Amino acid sequence: MIKTKNLKKIYTTDEVETTALDNVNLQIKEGEFCAIMGPSGCGKSTLLNVLGLLDNPTEGEYYFYEDEVSDYSERARARLRKGRVGFVFQSFNLIDELTVFENVELPLLYLGTSTNKRKQKVEEALDRMNMMHRRNHFPQQLSGGQQQRVAIARAVVADASLILADEPTGNLDSDHGDEVMKLLAELNEQGTTIVMVTHSPYDADYARRVIHLFDGSIVTEKMQQGFHV
C-alpha cells in the first residue's frame, strides 16, 4: 500500500540545513497497524506528513498504492488524499465554528457526496464512535476524549483505507486515551490500515509493528502481537 525508497526530507533556512528524514525505507501493507516511535525531533511527524501526502520528500521515492507521488503537486496530492487518507491529530483539530455533525460531514462535502448520503454516512460514523447524542454540540462543549472520537469519526466517514494518527492520545488522560486506542484497533480489525506516531510504549503495544526513528532514520523495526488487543 505504501512504500518508500531512500526517502529524505531536508529543511533549509538561511543559515541552517536540517535533515528531518534520512534514507527512510519503509513498506506498509494494507490492513497493517504500525506505530512509529522515537524521541522528540526525530522526524516522526515529518514522516507522517509525507506518508499522508501533506508534504513532498526532498529526495527519494514514495509509492502510494501504485503511484510514485514524490513530486506530485499540491493539487494532485490533494486529489489523491481525498477520501483515501484520514487524519487524527494530537490536538484533535476540529473546526470550532462547526458542530460535531458538520465537522464529520466536511470530507464528504469536499468529495461532493449527495445530501442524503452524507447524512447517512455521518450518522453511521457518529454512531460507531458513540457520539450521536452530541451531534449538535460544538467542539468546545466536549471533553478531550469526545473530541478525539469526533476526529476519528471524521477520519473514517469517507471510508478512508489509511488512517494516519499523530499522537492521538497525547492530550488525553489514560482512560480516554485507552478508549481512543481501542477504537483505532477496532478500525484496524475491520480492515483499515493505521499508521500512528506515538511517544507512549503502552499505545504502541496496540500495533503489530513498531518502528523506531532516531535522527531521521529507522533504527529498529519490531513485529509484535499487539497484546492489548
Add this chain to the structure above:
Amino acid sequence: MFINYIKIAWRNLVNNKFFSIINITGLALGIASVLLCFLYIQHELSFDEYHKKKDRIYRITSYGGFNAKEWKVYTSGNPVAEMRNNVSGVEDAARMKRCGGEPITVGDEDYRDVEITCTESNLFNIFSFPLIAGSKNGVLDTPFAAVISQSTADRLFGDENPIGQSITLNWHEGREDFEVTGVIKDIPVNSHFKYDVFLSYKSLESTPICLDCGNLMYTLLDQDADTAAIADLVLDHIREIDGKEYVEDIRLQPLDDVYFSSLGAQRQGSWQYVQVITLIALVILALGCGNYINLTTARYSQRSNEIGIRKAIGADRLQLIRQFLSEALLVTLFALPLALLLLELSLPWFNIYAKTQISLNVVNNIWFYVALLCLVAITGILSGIYPALYISGLQSQEILKGKRDIQSGSGLLRKGLVILQFVASVVMLTVTALILQQLQYIQQKNLGFDSDKLVSIKIDDPALIRQGNAIKQELISQSTIEAVTASATPATGRFARTRFTFQSDSIPDKKYTFVNPRIDEDFIRTMGIPLVAGRNISSGGATKNQEALINETGVKALGFHDPEDILGRIIGRVEVVGVVKDFHIENLRKEIEPVFLRSNQLNRAYFVTVRLTAGNISEGLDDLRSVWAKLGSSSPLNFTFANDLIQQQYEQEQHTVWVIGIFAGISILIACMGVLGLAAFTAQRRTKEIGVRKVLGATTVNIVALLGKYFLKLLMLSFIIAVPIAWYVMGQWLQNFSYKIEIGPGVFLLAGGIILIIAISTVSWQSIRAALVNPVKSLRME
C-alpha cells in the same frame, strides 16, 4: 457546500464581533460614499436628458466682441426667422431675452423670487416643457401674453383657473399687465433653465430695447443636419443683415454640452467637481476594502488551523477560494443595509452643502438595483480575492505543524494598505485645511475698500430708478447713514460688466482695455477707497464734461510711473481727474485690472450702496426701511450686506470644502478603525511576547512603545508620501486664484499631527489593554 460556507462565515462574524463591526462599518462607509457619488454623477448627467428631442437641440454661441474677444451665449436673435423658413436642416428655432422684473403683482399681492424671460411659442416645440393649460400653437404669439409654471400658477392663483388672468410686472421703465395664456409643468431641477414665467417675445417690439442683442438662441435640427453649414448661415446673417461685423464665429453647441459648458447657464455643472468627488468616493471604497483585506489576512493566522484541516481532509484550492470569497460577499451584503441607511441620513446634508437636489427616488429605477448588486459584487471580490488567493495557497502541513506566521507573508501588503489609508487621510485633511485657509485669506484680505457696514440695495420699483438723486438725498439725511452712492450694478461683486478700449495717442497700434464702471461723486467716499492723486469727480449734474478716476494699475498700464502725470489727460473724451488706490472690483480669482471709473450722468439708480455709521446696525436698517416707506416704493426694501455679496462669489469653494471635509472625516474614521483592528490583532498575537517581556521587567510604557513603533513608522512613511501629493493638488487648485496663500509647512504638520494623535491614541488604547494583562495569565493562555 455553499450553505457550509455561509454557516461558517456567519459564525465567524458572530464570534468575532469586534472585527466584524470594523469590517462591516468600513465597507458600509465605502459603499455609501460610492452610492452617494453614483447618485451625484447620475444627477449631473441627467441634466436636460428629459427633452424628447434632446439629440437634435443646439444652443447658438458666438465669438467676437468690440473689445475683449470671447465666446458668448448671447447674440443677435434676428436670424431665427430666416432659420425657420429658409435653412435646410433646421426644424425650428427660438430666441430668449431677459426682460420684465419682480415683483409680480396679482390683485394686491406682490410675489418675488420668480425667474422671468421673454421667448417665443417655438421654444415649447423645441424643449419638452409640456403645456397643461393653453394651446401649444401660438401660446406666446400675441404681445403681453405669459406662460407660467404650474407651481407659479398655484402660488399666484391658488385654485382659480389661471388662463385669462392678468399679472402685472416691471416692464421697461414702468409696469405692464400680461395675460396668462398657458401653464406648463414645472421645469425639472435637472435642467439648465430655471424659469417660472415666459413672456411673449412680441411684447418687446413696442419697447426701445435692442432686439438684436443679448438673445439666447436655441435651434432644433433635423437628424443629419450639417451644423457647420447652419452656423455659417447664422454668422452671415448676423454680420451682413444685422451689420454686426465684430461677431467672428458662430458655433452650435449640442444640448448635452450646455450644462457643463464654461459659457454659463442658469444652472451650471462642473466636470472638475464630478471628477474630484468620484476620485474621493473610490478612495474611500478602497480604504474600506483595505480594512477588510488587512483584518481578514491578519485574522487568518487565527483561522490557520481550520484552513489546514480543510486542506488535509480534501479541500482543493478552488473550494477554499470560493469559501473565502463567499465570506467577503456575505460581509459586504451585511454592510449594504447599513450603507443605505447612511446614504439616506447623509443625503439631505450632502444636498445642503454640495448645493444639489439629489433624491433617492431612483429606488424605483431597476438600474439602481443593478448598480447596487454590481457594487456589492465588486466590493466583495475586491475585498475577498487577495485573502482568498493568499490563504488558499498556503501549504497545509506548515499550518498544521504550527508554522503559523502567516502574517509575515502578507505583511508587505498590510503595510501598504495602512500607508494608503494614512496617505489618503493626510492628503484630504491637508486639502481641507488649505481650502479653509484660502477662504479665510479671502475673507480677511484687504480688498482695497471697507466692506463692513456696507449695504447694497436693489431698486425694483421702476419709478424709483429714475430718482437716484432724491433717494440719495433722503438716505443721507439719516443720522445712521454715513454715505450713499448710486450705480447701475451692485458696487460689490459683479460691479463692472463692460470693458472700454481705446487707442493709444502715441502708439497708434496699441489698444488699452479698461474695466469701465459708471459711478457718482459719492462712490469712493461710500466705498472707502482712498485717492492717491488728484481729486474726486464732481457731481454729475454740475458739469457736462465727463470725468473719470483711474486706479493705480491703470496708471501703470498706460505707461506712467507717477500718478500725478496722468491727471488732466483726456482719454476717450473723458478727463482723468484723479487716481485711486487699487481695489478688488472682482473676486480674488482675478488679478486687479486697469479700472476707468467714469461719472454717471444718467441719474439712474438700479442699485444704491449705503455705508451705515458705526453703531447699531439694526437702527440703521430701520432707518432704511422708513426711508423706503417715505419714498412710496411699490416694492419692499431689498437689501444685502456687501460682505454677504462678497462671500457669494466663493460659494463653490465653500461647498467644496464641506464635501471634501466630510469625506476626509470618513476616510480618517475608516483608517482609524483599520488601525484599531490591526492594533488589537497585533496585541493579541503578541500576548505571549508581552507576557515574557513583562516577566523580564518591561513597563507598560515599554510595551505601548513596542507596539506603537510599528504604526509610527508607517505613519511617518505615509506622511512623506502624502505631502507632495497634497502639495501638487493644492498648487493646481490655487492656480484658480490670482491672490492666494503660500503653502507653508504648518498645514502639513498640523494634518500629520492630527492623524498622529488619532492613530497613536487608537493604538495605545489596545496596547495598554494588552500591557495591563497579568503576564501569568497571558503566558498560560499561550
